[in-house]
């Protein structure tokens with residue numbers, strides 16, 4: 206399996222499911238379609254149950270070697286008030302020496318093709334490093350051993366020009382970006398309303414901001430950027446990154462749109478699938494807020510009522526409002542946090558999943574015709590890839606700008622309105638939007654101008670074309686794989 210004539214790429218994501226998932230897809234595609242051997246690093250420090258379940262539930266290519274970085278004690282460096290982003294950065298920092306040891310040891314091994322062992326000793330020296338956008342400190346390791354370093358940027362590509370330009374904004378803007386009166390002008394891109402800016406820059410006083418800026422300022426050091434998007438989705442941003450003089454001058458590396466990297470459904474015989482099998486085509490709306498999204502108790506109640514009032518079929522990943530965890534938690538009982546008798550009342554029409562759902566399997570099911578989503582980029586790509594239109598309900602991260610893009614530019618989503626007095630989305634608003642989305646296409650629907658479903662199906666075709674052999678994203682990944690082969694003198 207480890208052909209020494211193939212380059213050996215080390216892929217280093219950030220901790221967390223929403224980074225692991227697309228990085229693993231990248232790794233699988235490189236192995237399966239482009240003759241690359243991959244070492245894929247995963248963290249065991251504070252890892253969720255969902256992570257090991259995910260890694261164990263799918264067949265991986267033989268040329269993909271998963272290396273579990275040893276668990277490190279980060280308690281001396283964090284307190285209860287440490288923000289999530291800083292915490293993640295510390296986990297990475299404490300694991301980088303192990304990454305370095307692994308890469309160095311790959312150079313000590315002879316180039317032998319050993320197909321009996323999957324330990325690092327069977328691998329040839331690492332030729333290329335592909336790091337997540339928040340793991341840019343690993344570049345120092347690549348420099349030390351003299352190999353090229355790339356970023357796999359897994360959020361929407363439109364965050365990239367913002368990050369490249371952030372060093373300028375940081376020096377020009379006094380005070381908080383969120384308090385700016387005018388949209389932020391990013392060269393070559395559409396103006397960004399301050400209300401939609403990414404979480405990590407909403408408070409410039411916290412340590413997380415400094416880390417975010419640190420990584421952004423290191424982007425120009427990369428030899429290239431792989432983007433989890435396609436020409437059809439973000440052509441304007443891709444053009445700006447390639448051609449805008451200011452972005453070029455700031456050192457934007459060469460970009461390769463290789464997405465959407467979305468995993469194929471596994472054959473899971475869950476009872477959710479059986480439930481879905483009994484429902485008509487495009488008749489069920491799926492509701493989920495990603496790997497970390499938790500609603501307040503009040504919002505959970507409004508959503509429960511909104512779904513019931515809509516009288517549409519639904520499947521809802523309803524997390525416990527007080528439990529901030531993405532683990533496949535045991536003993537999580539929705540009856541404790543949903544309205545009284547709720548699950549009995551919705552029986553047959555709605556289905557509640559307590560913590561972690563097989564999302565790709567659900568979105569790819571023909572009975573699912575809508576997605577109420579927090580607009581995390583992976584969820585967005587999975588929805589579009591399966592032709593499912595969305596209700597956009599952004600919560601954190603860069604989800605607000607994703608939601609704006611989906612509604613205003615891509616045209617596959619309608620965005621919820623949050624009440625200005627209490628920040629909650631009311632049950633009437635939820636019921637109205639769910640009906641609007643799910644009844645689209647019905648003869649007696651008043652909203653004849655509402656074409657989200659048609660647009661989603663159109664885009665689905667384009668997405669599939671892009672990643673299939675001969676498509677633009679497929680070719681982009683081929684191009685970079687060939688560059689790696691040439692760089693290693695392997696072609």
Ligand code: UDP
Pocket residue numbers: 222223226493494495496497498522560561562563564565580581582583584585587
């Ligand atoms: N996911 C899942 N089941 C869940 C929740 C999330 O499989 O119950 C997966 C989802 O399919 C996606 C990822 O976790 O691939 C979440 O990533 P996204 O970027 O959408 O959101 P984030 O977790 O970063 O908020």
